[in-house]
Amino acid sequence: MAEKVLGGKSVEVTDEGYLTNMADWSEEVASDLAKEYEIVLTEKHLEVLNFLREKQAAGETLTIRKVGKSGIVDIKGLYQLFPGGPLKISSKLAGIPKPTSCV
Amino acid sequence: MSDVKNEKPLKKVCIICAKGSIEDVYATLVMGNGAVMEGIEAKLFFTFFGLDAITKKTMNKLHTSTVGNPAMRMPGGLPFPTLLGALPGVEAGVSAMMRSQMEKLDIPPVDEFLDMITAGGGEIYACKLAVDMFKLEKEDFSEHVKDIITIGEFYAMAGGEGTQIIFT
Numbered sequence: 001m002a003e004k005v006l007g008g009k010s011v012e013v014t015d016e017g018y019l020t021n022m023a024d025w026s027e028e029v030a031s032d033l034a035k036e037y038e039i040v041l042t043e044k045h046l047e048v049l050n051f052l053r054e055k056q057a058a059g060e061t062l063t064i065r066k067v068g069k070s071g072i073v074d075i076k077g078l079y080q081l082f083p084g085g086p087l088k089i090s091s092k093l094a095g096i097p098k099p100t101s102c103v
Numbered sequence: 104m105s106d107v108k109n110e111k112p113l114k115k116v117c118i119i120c121a122k123g124s125i126e127d128v129y130a131t132l133v134m135g136n137g138a139v140m141e142g143i144e145a146k147l148f149f150t151f152f153g154l155d156a157i158t159k160k161t162m163n164k165l166h167t168s169t170v171g172n173p174a175m176r177m178p179g180g181l182p183f184p185t186l187l188g189a190l191p192g193v194e195a196g197v198s199a200m201m202r203s204q205m206e207k208l209d210i211p212p213v214d215e216f217l218d219m220i221t222a223g224g225g226e227i228y229a230c231k232l233a234v235d236m237f238k239l240e241k242e243d244f245s246e247h248v249k250d251i252i253t254i255g256e257f258y259a260m261a262g263g264e265g266t267q268i269i270f271t
Contacts, residue, residue: 063209065209065211066209075223076223084141084142085140085142087140088140102133102137103133103136103210103211103219
């Protein structure tokens with residue numbers, strides 16, 4: 001565990017940089033995390049992040065397939081929003097734990 | 104991700120699938136999709152019976168073998184007698200059950216899986232030798248098949264540091 005300054009406050013994160021408490025999240029936190037990946041958050045990004053947070057809060061296992069069927073963005077679009085890690089990077093920016101699914 | 108110091112991350116996987124049973128094909132698809140999801144380049148080469156996985160007519164009707172498969176169990180865990188597996192319709196039934204179990208885990212049917220892999224930049228190829236042997240044409244294959252190529256051409260794509268070839 002480590003502390004990191006995100007969105008102007010100190011936040012606890014795992015060794016891999018995922019927030020340990022999803023309640024610490026805010027759009028500012030997300031936009032600071034996004035800088036590491038050279039991603040500038042747009043409305044579309046935020047829609048995906050909010051979708052992931054909702055599903056996580058509901059206890060669902062997250063997959064790129066589920067995001068692809070959300071009506072927000074298709075899978076190709078998801079790869080474009082979060083290059084190199086459609087589920088991993090989006091989960092990190094959404095302030096939820098590292099995904100445990102293989103799809 | 105990698106805890107081991109000085110370990111170089113995997114950059115590309117070239118996966119060869121030569122069998123057409125559900126488990127062999129899904130091993131290939133899960134590894135291919137898993138790679139692109141991690142930002143690893145993936146090239147999938149289907150040959151021999153593996154071609155069933157990319158042939159429009161057969162791709163969503165793959166079977167698992169209920170005969171001569173010692174790992175096959177009844178629901179509940181009792182052994183699955185080989186003679187039962189040989190009865191007409193049993194293999195189809197078991198295979199349908201397996202596909203529905205996968206659907207519950209959000210593992211997509213084969214055509215949709217190929218769609219996911221190519222959406223992430225993965226590439227799908229058919230083996231020319233096997234295509235000729237089974238007398239198939241480009242039109243018989245899923246739109247996601249990028250090309251029909253020789254093994255030599257496939258090897259030519261497998262160069263570069265951090266590349267692995269996997270045979271399922």
